[in-house]
Amino acid sequence: MSTNKFEGFFEEDNHPAMKMVVPTPSQIIETLMMICGQNHQFYKDEGIRLIICGGLDVVEKHIIKARDLGRDPGIHVGYAAFMMLLSDRMVDSYDDYAGDKERELFPLNMDEDE
Secondary structure, three states: OOOOOOOOHHHOOOOHHHHHOOOOHHHHHHHHHHHHHHOOOHHHOHHHHHHHHHHHHHHHHHHHHHHHOOOOOOOOHHHHHHHHHHHHHHHHOHHHHOOHHHHHHOOOOOOOOO
């Protein structure tokens, strides 16, 4: 009788293996590029929007932390340009396509100067 060793793996945030598979900021950006390239109307899908917002949030925090520590964040200028364009697309389509969960987790605050 076989046992599924991975049962509940993704439900347990503190599982040691989950810390081993943390993607780099560049890998996150590359994943966002693939998502957007595969589905040109990604901004209309609430689920995909949440994935994109989460990815952008993680990379943004990485960049801010590196800046605060006086380090180079290691983000290629082309990746940074993609993030800026993607962020603009997400903001431009926020009112029409953002779902309740996105509005709760990632409220649009245009007065914020960061």
